[in-house]
Amino acid sequence: MDILGYPASSVLSEMMFSAAGGFVKYTNSSSSVCDLKIKAVDEEFGFHQEGDFIIGGVFTIRAGTTNLKGTNSYMKEFYSADDDIRALLNVLVFRFAIHQVNQNTEMLPNITLGYHITDSYLDASVAVRNVLQILSGPQKAIPNYSCSREGKLVGFIGDHFSVTTIPMAQILGVYGYTQISYGATDYALTDRMLYPRVFRTVQNDHVHFLAVTQLLKHFGWTWVGIFTTNDDAGDKERDILTKYMSSYVICVEYTILFGVDTINDEMFDKTYETTAAIVKKSTSKVIVVPVSRCSRPCLPGTRKKFGSSIHKCCYECVTCPEGEISNTSDSENCIRCPDEEWPNKKKDQCFPKLVEFLSYTDDAISAVLSAVSILFCLLAGLILGIFVHYQDTPIVKANNRNLSYLLLVSIMLSFLCVFLFLGHPVDVTCMLRVTSFGVIFSVAVSSLLAKSIMVCIAFKVTKPGSSWRKWMGVKLSNSIMSVCSLIQVLICVTWLSISPPFQDRDIYTYQEKIIIQCNEGSVIGFYSVLAYMGLLAAVSFIIAFLARTLPDSFNEAKYITFSMLVFCSVWIAMIPAYLSTKGKDTVAVQIFAIMASSAGLLGCIFFPKCYIILFRPDLNTKTDLLISRAK
Structure with missing residues (x-):
């Protein structure tokens, strides 16, 4: 060649x-x-x-x-x-x-x-x-x-x-x-x-220093020693390398300088002995598998806490705060989980939060409430059947039996509306919850108000030449019930038109779970429904209380007074309980208030009449009612 x-x-x-x-x-x-x-x-x-x-x-x-x-x-x-x-x-x-x-x-x-x-x-x-x-x-x-x-x-x-x-x-x-x-x-x-x-035609030293630094970082070597020459070039190289390592949080424990001007066997041996002594005393390592660091690695679920040492690569490991995780070793910061997720016990992963609502399958209280509601609904239906069967008897005909039928149907529906509060809430059930029982209870209480007013009018009619006689009849009682119920309907329609209730996900009340609940939309609308229902109950209670001693067919005003007392007591007690509970407990409070007030109306108004119809038929005669009125 x-x-x-x-x-x-x-x-x-x-x-x-x-x-x-x-x-x-x-x-x-x-x-x-x-x-x-x-x-x-x-x-x-x-x-x-x-x-x-x-x-x-x-x-x-x-x-x-x-x-x-x-x-x-x-x-x-x-x-x-x-x-x-x-x-x-x-x-x-x-x-x-x-x-x-x-x-x-x-x-x-x-x-x-x-x-x-x-x-x-x-x-x-x-x-x-x-x-x-x-x-x-x-x-x-x-x-x-x-x-x-x-x-x-x-x-x-x-x-x-x-x-x-x-x-x-x-x-x-x-x-x-x-x-x-x-x-x-x-x-x-x-x-x-x-x-x-x-x-x-080659790269400068900085590229090499950067490569060395990245290699140290890759292996997790954050506590190292430097060997360099004892001249200006060595000092410059050490400073540049230290700067690069500092940016990657790598600290230098010691620096060993080698002279290059004169080197003989004696000086080499002396330098070697000095270097060996420094390396043996140091905590930094230069062997594989090297762990060369001044602090133990922070495991997932913890983060680095700086400030305990003058070296920024020396630190303590602290547990991530609530709601935050770290999923890598040696994390400097913890990561907050998304709003609908929560850390596991190790705080190295985020998992979906538990979803909570009053479930048919997972909550025993739902089964109990459902069973009691169905039982009382059947009981109200049975009483309605008894009243229909004995509709021609004096005690049923007394004081407008049609209002009694309407009251029993309203009570049955109030027990059934409990099921709107159970299960996974959706927008439709949220809108029907409060409006349904608000209208149903307004019809029931309006019927009792109409009965109480008719008791007072009946007593006034017994006086000779009374002008109240023209008010006697079913038209007045039906009109009172209809007008009072219509006002509640208008309140509910206005509420639904302006700001209707909707399904809401409460992710802030409890850290580890999400509450699926109904948001009232308009708080004013919600409390307007309750306030109007309370107004009807209060007026009914006052009128019935004033008419409790008046002679009337079977003197029904006494039982209306007691039923309204139970009704008002339940709903007054419900308000602080409703405001102090969260999640599905709030729903349980609402259901209890509906069932208790409905059961109070059913028991106070109709149990005494059923007792006479079934067990004391001798009292269910026109003669006995006249004697009672005369007294």
Whole structure:
């Protein structure tokens, strides 16, 4: 194979000879191993080729420097290791590229590129001297003079390391030459004000520091030590790396500095012992599986609490507050669960809240209330059947039996409306709940009010020449019942038209559950229904109380008075209980009030009459009623 027009073996031999500054022994044997023995000398390394335009090249070829113990002299050595072969290959690639450009007539027609290559020895002073040598020409280095008669110098390639690239850039910046480095990573070279003509084919050190920091964060290493050189570059690298780690909440426990100026066996042993002692005493670890941190990891369900240490990567673990979770380790903040969810006991997951309402299947009280409602409804139906069967008897005919039938039907419906309060509330049942029992009770209480008024009118009619006689009859009682009931109907219609009740989800009263309930919509509408019903009951109670001693057929006013007393007592007691309970307990209070007041009306008004009809038929005669009236 040929390289640059020459046999590959001769090119490599030439480069190795020049690099060594002396003789190279190349042994070609049947063995596959190539043994290179290169003598260390003090001669300069260099390649030079004339051209129309010259490109300077400063490469690190011989980089080994050791201090002779006890002296101030240095000996440069070149080792035949793989890394050094790669350094020579950089030079070979540079020459090959120049050769390819010169061979291509289309790239730079009628122009030939030349080069001047030197070795920096990884030494800043040598690199500067070589730059001045290239600027002056191939003979002798004379600052500010160019002794080259052929070709124009246009730029520089190199060096591989920042320690030599930066001083080169400082010299070349003064002369205005462009410089391209293929390995320098110092972040300072990104300053376009100081180094406007320096370009690189690699990333700067900050990218490496960021990669190291992200690697530490990935493994959870937040408590680490730093090893660096005891010079300006080491201090700068430590500061930059510490800054990046600080942004990821990674703290530095210690920093160990290594000198690079003079290193011998004695100093190395001393440094090693000091370093080993620091590492053994430290709490940060550098082994796999490494746990390198100053605080224990915060498990899911907890979060970090800072402030207990001067280092921000040291913290305490505290449990997430109520309603919040953390589902990852080492969380700095807890996450609040959505409104309709609640944390589990470990506080690492959010689960849907329990939904609560007065259910038919899950609540025993619902079964009890349903059974009692059906029982009393059947009892009211049975009494209605008895009254229909004995409709022609005096006790049933007394004081408008049609109002008695209407009152019994109203009581039956009031027991049945209990089922509107049970089960999962929806908008329709919410609108029917209060309006239904409000209208039904208004009809019932209006019927009792009409009965009480008729008792008073009946007593007035018994006086000779009374003007009340024209008010006697069923028309007045029916009119009173109808008008009073219609007013309640109008109140309910207005309420439903303006702001009707609707299904509501209460997510704030209880943290761990959602209450499905009916929202009244308009509080004024709700309490207007109750207030009007209470007004009817109060008026009925007063009139019945005043008429309780009047002679009447079976003296029904006494029982109306007592029934209204029970009715008012139940609903007055219901108001504070209703306001002090929440959720399904509130619904249970409403159902109890409806059932208790309905049962009070049924028992106080109709049980005495049924007793006479079924067990004392001798009292259910017109003669007995007249005797009672006469008394």
